Structure formats: C-alpha cells, structure tokens
Amino acid sequence: MRYRDFHRNVKLRIWLSFMNNMIRNMVLPFMAIYFADRLGASIAGVLIVSFIVIGLICSIIGGYLSDRIGRRQLMIQAEVAMLVGYIGMMMFNSPWFHSAWITFAMMLVVSAAGGIHTPASQAMLVDVTEPHTRKYMYQMLYWLRNIAGAIAAIIGAYLFKDYFFELLIGLCLATMISIIITVVFIQESYFPKKDQGNQKQSGFLHQMSQMGKSYAAVLKDTTFVIFIISSMLIGSVEFHLTNYVGVRLSQEITEASIFSWGSLNWTVDGIRMMGLLQSENTVLIGLFSILMGYILKKYNEKRIVFIGFTLYVLGYSYIAYSNSPWMLILAMLIATIGELFFVPVKQAYFSYITPDHARSSYMAVNEMSFQVAMFIAGAMVSLGSVLSSVMMASIICISGIVGIFLFALILPKLDDKRDAMIASSSQGISA
Template sequence: MKIRDWDSNLKVRLFGEAAINITFWMFFPFLTIYFAGEFGKDKAGLLLIFSQVFSVLANLMGGYCADRFGRKTMMVLSAFGQGLSFLVFALADSPWLNSPWLGFICFAFVGVFSSFYWPASQAMVADVVEEKHRSHVFAIFYTSINIAVVIGPVLGAIFYTKYRFELLLIAGIICIILAVILAKMTRETVPQQSQLVNENDKWYSFLIHQMKDYGIIFKDKTFLLFIIAGVLAAQTFMQLDLLIPIYTSEFVHNQPLLKFGDWAFSVSGEQAFGILLSENGFLVALFTVAVTKIMIKYKERNVFVISSLTYAAAIFMFGQTNWIWGLIIAMALFTFGELMTVGIQQSFVSKIAPEHMRGQYFAAASLRFTFGKTIAPISIPLTVWIGYDWTFIILAGLAVLSAVLYWLMFAISEKPNTVVSKKGSV
C-alpha cells in the first residue's frame, strides 16, 4: 500500500508528527544526562520512575477516552498539552529562570500528554487501514520516527548545549501548530458505537466503566502474557534513553573513531551516545519496511522469542565493552532485535481487539512501554548499588525471561477455546 493511497488523516499525521519528532529528538536523549547532573544518579532514577507512574494512568485513561470521545479529539488535546508543557519547560531553562525542578515537572507532563496521544493515534490507523496493510503502515510510521532519531541527535549534539532554551521553545510551538493542523485537516474515525456516553452519568462514572472494560481485557490470558513479556523486554530497549547515555558519558573518553596516519577523529562520551542513537535511527529508517516484509513470512511466536533473545545478547554486549566500535556492533544487534517486531506487534493487537474497544486494547498493549518505562530508570541507581556489570547482566536475564513468556503466550493461544483463537489466528 503506497503512501499516496493512504487515508488523508494518515498523510497529515505522517508529515506533521515527523516535524515534532525531529525537534523532540534534538534534546530528549540528553535529558537523562541533564537530570542526572542536576539531581544525582540516585535521585534522577527515582524521579524518572515517579514521573512514569502518571504516564501509566494517563495511558489507560487515554485509551478509554479515545474510544468514547474520539481519536481526533484526544490527539488535538494531547498535542496542545504537550506544546504548553514544552513552553513552560523552556521558561524553566531560560535566561530569566533556572529551575530544574520545574523542568522535571514539565517533562513529566510531556510524558502524560504523550500517553494520551498514543492510543488514539494507533487506533486511528486500525480504523482506516485494512488488516492486510496494517503492518506495512505501522512500519512506515515507525520508520518516520526513526528518521527523526537519525537527524535529531546529530542536530542536538550541535545545538543542545548552547541552545536548549531555543530547542524547547521551538518544540512547544511545533506541537501547538500540530494541534491546529489536526483540528483543521483531519476527521473523526472512531466507530459511532464507541462514543455512546450516558449524559446522566456522574463525572466519575467513566472511571468505573473503564475499570470494567480493562477487567475484561486483562482476563484474556494470552493478551496479559503479551503485556508482561513486553514489559520485561522493554527493560532492555528503554535503556537506550536511560542507562546507555550515562554509561557512555562515564566510560568513553576521547576514543579514536576514525584514524588515518597521524590524523584521528576522536569522540567523547556524549558524542559516542549521539553516534549510537543515530546509528539506531538510521538502521531502523533504512531497514524497517524490508525486515517487516521478511518477518511476516514467519510464525509470530518465533519472531517474538528470537527478538527478545537478540535484545538479551545485545544488552550483555554493551556491558562488556567501552570500545566505541564494540558499542557500535552491539547497537547493530540491538537494532535488529527491535526491527523484528516493529510491524507485527501493532498488527497483532489490532487483530485481536474488538472494533469498539480498539483504543483501550492499544492503550493496554502500550503498557509494555509506559509501565516498562516506569520500571526502567531503576537501572540508573542500580549501577551505584551493584555496579554496571551486574546491572547489564540482570537486564539480559529479564530479556531471556521475556522470550520464555512469549513462548508460553503462543502455547496458550494455540489451544482450542482460547479468547484469541475465537477472534483470529495468531
């Protein structure tokens, strides 16, 4: 399915979201280093965990609201909220005010509004794209994000240190522009039956209904295992923004990346991290669609299991070297584990989700990331308590356990009379 054949909603989103993603990735990868420097590694890790608790709750509420009040409505409100949060963050790090605490609060709010945006955006794709094309469309959106991951950190390495205030200001303005574009140029796609709301309900009634709906979702053992396994796997790939930048900043010091005779191009820890992040984004942007086309030919069980084992091998390699080229090789393996499941995991969720509950299913599924991101920052204080070696070994072990749970998940789903087998073969 070519982009020119896409629904107009998706075309608008693809280019609008690309702009904010590039700006976002110009400063986001360096924020962990910033907070660790301002608060210390112990406190920064615990604060990041605390901030993600709100994102988990917002994610669940976002799925409910996307089904009840509309995909477009939630995306517009979320983009506008992110814009305001970035603008206040810019003020907190401006020539007139220097408040790391206010900056951290704004960072937490950005995460909350992102969690509201995500379920609605994913459900919109499922609303307007036929099942046979969904993996391809999801892969292209993922590719666009990773093009931003290539461009953003490179520009950030140039501008972040001296122009952080300006970058945050630009991010806020672009988010608000995106909200206006979404409001003017997209249409609502939520099935009408999802928006039936009793006007006589009390203000808190939606929370009660929401808990009932999620109770039904989590009774699906296969889907529950999918989430738990995803949370464990997330402990590895979430470290790309958490542990790895701190690790490289501490252990990579003016290493020669390229050398010709007496001339050498050396990199510091922050530059090494920028290179690794750009490598990840470049490989994802280049190979996502191709790898997805290959992976859909294989059993989903094998793809999920091997992906987790690949993550385990890669994160273990990271902990065994501080040589820049060793880190680059580890990142290549890490990226391959990521690419294996990019397209099929979203397609898997849309396949088993009832049409009128897609938003909530995507919200529940994205708990793999929001809840995983809540736990992942514990790796930062762990390096103080038990050291880097054991921290990386524990992360690798969690990825192996994830592979075991994925295997168990498909073993259950292949039994007769399971929830998934009634809704669609996996």
C-alpha cells in the same frame, strides 16, 4: 500496499508524527540536563520520574475516555493542552522571564496531555486500516520516527544550550500546525455507542468505577496480558543501554581507541561510546527499515521474528558485558538487525488483539508496559553497583529469553486472532 492507498487519516498522522517527533526530540530529551543545571541532579531525577508517572496515569485515563467519546475530539483537546504547556515553557525561558519551577509545572501539563493523546492517536490508526496493511503502516512509522530522532538528536545537541527559546518557539508553531490539521482534515474514526458516550448522567465516582471495570476487563484477556509481559521483558533489554550500560561504560572506559593511522587517533570515553552506539542504532534503522519490508514479504514471518528476537537479545546482552569498542559496535549491528526484523511484525500482532470497543484501553495498557520497562532498566542501575558485568549481562539475557518464550507461548492464539480479523475484514469488503 502503497502509501497512496492509505486512509487520509493515516497519511496525515504519518507526517504529523514525523514533524512532531523531530521538533519535540530537539527539546524534550534534553530537559533532564536543563533541570540538572538549574536545580541539581538529585532534584532533576525526581522531576523526570514525575513526568513518567503523570504520563502513565493520564495514558490510562486517555485510553478509557477515547473508547467513550471518540478519538478526534480527545486528540484535539490534548494537543491544545500541550500547546498551553509549550507556550508557558517558552514564556518562562525567554529573554525576559526565567523560572525552572514554572517550566517543571508546564512540563507536567505536557506529559499529562501527551499521555491522554497517545492511546487515542494510536487507536485511530488501527481504526482506519485493514489488518493486512498494518504491518506496512508500522514499518513506515517506525522508519520515519527513527529518521526524525536522528535529525533531532544532531540539531538539538547543537542548539539546545544556546537557542532553547528559539526551539520552544518552533515547538509551539509545530503544535499549532498539528492542531489546525487535526481540526480541519482529520476525520473521526470511532463512534462509541450511546451508553458508552453518555458521560453526563454519571458522577465522577461512577466514572472512576466504570474505568476500573474497563481495565479489569482488559486484564482478563490472558493472551493480551502475556503479550504485554513479553513486550515489557524484551523492551527492557534495550532500555538498559541508557541506564546500566551507560553508567558501566562511563566508569570502565576512560579512553579507548576506535581508529588509529599515523598521527590520526580517534579515541572515545565511555559516555561517547554510548552515544556512538545510539547513533549507530538510529542510522542503521533509518537506512534499512524499508529493506526489511521486502525481506518480511519474501521469507517466513514467524521464522524472521524469532531470528530477530534472538539477535536483539544476544546483541544487547553482549553490550552489557563488553568494553571493546569494535566488539560493541558489532554487537549493536547485530542487535539492530534483530530489532528491524521483529518490531513491525510484533506491532502488527498487537493490532490484531485489540477489539474495536476497547482499542484505546488496550493501547493505554501497552503504553504502560513501556513505562514499566523503563523503571526496570532504571532499577538495574542500582543492582549493577553490586553485581559483576557478567552477572548483569546474564540477567538481561535471561529476561529477554523469558520474553521470547512467552511470545512463542501465545503465538498460536495470535495467529488465530489475526486470521479471524482478516476473514472478517474480507467479508466486510465483499459485502
């Protein structure tokens, strides 16, 4: 499989995703700092949670609508709403106007629009790719997303405080470019049946009832539900790094030596240690994601994915316990290798269990699992104030092991769905 063999939609979405991720990550991850500076840390925490909640609710709505009106139209509408939100943020953080509360309102618009956009854009990628090509597509997206994140983290850290207005201008321009390309070049990938797309004949309450029935049908898919629970438990293992682990390191490491030679002495505190671990993870993924594609082709896919799960859980569990800088760096190396092994395969498996008629609804529930994993990681901060680091590391490890066990439990069914989808695809190509 080569990049040039992808459908035009995939090629465009890959590079639009890279551009948007890079520009947005220069701004959005730092908004907690923005609100804490202007409104106080306690209020900032409530605001950030509200963004997660509104994004989650709108993701559920977006998944339902995408399966009934198509992907492209919904993506365009969501991106226009994002542009309105970014323009509002830019206007009220300009040299002439300042308002943290209006910025909060605009961020709610952005979060809602992003929630609606995500299931449709993810479903479009699956719509136009064959099952055997999706793993390569996810590898490329994963690699570029991390490269964008690494570049954005460096630039954003230096520019956010003094050039926030200019960054927002760049965010508006990038969103406008994305809208233009989507309108002019992106093709619709899914055409719902007339009874699905006919929304005008039904009232609001009826549509809410239909949406409830749609998601009830999704949740009756036992294989999918177990897959989501597994993903949630395994995903929460990493989210602890910026929650419980970050708090613990900031409290327990006041000054630790990384490197010492003569008069040179490189020391870090807990917060810088956490930043170093995050940077290590991002850089390693950026450097070795493509190499993982060759490894997955050469070796048994199932064996690789379970080795990856194991390394990932053990690495992050040790990070939850240790205070030794070099051992933390080694543990992050192990965890990142594990992540590189299993992420593309797991994403491909997910695409095999999403039926055409409800793909966006499945994507929305999958997105919800990540939000729940973030809530779990946040709740562990409070638990960590009571329990020892050994007990916390044990809980994190056990949750990861349970997630691995659940994945193993449904793997035969996932293989059956993959084989059936590939066979159906091959018959379609032959016809």
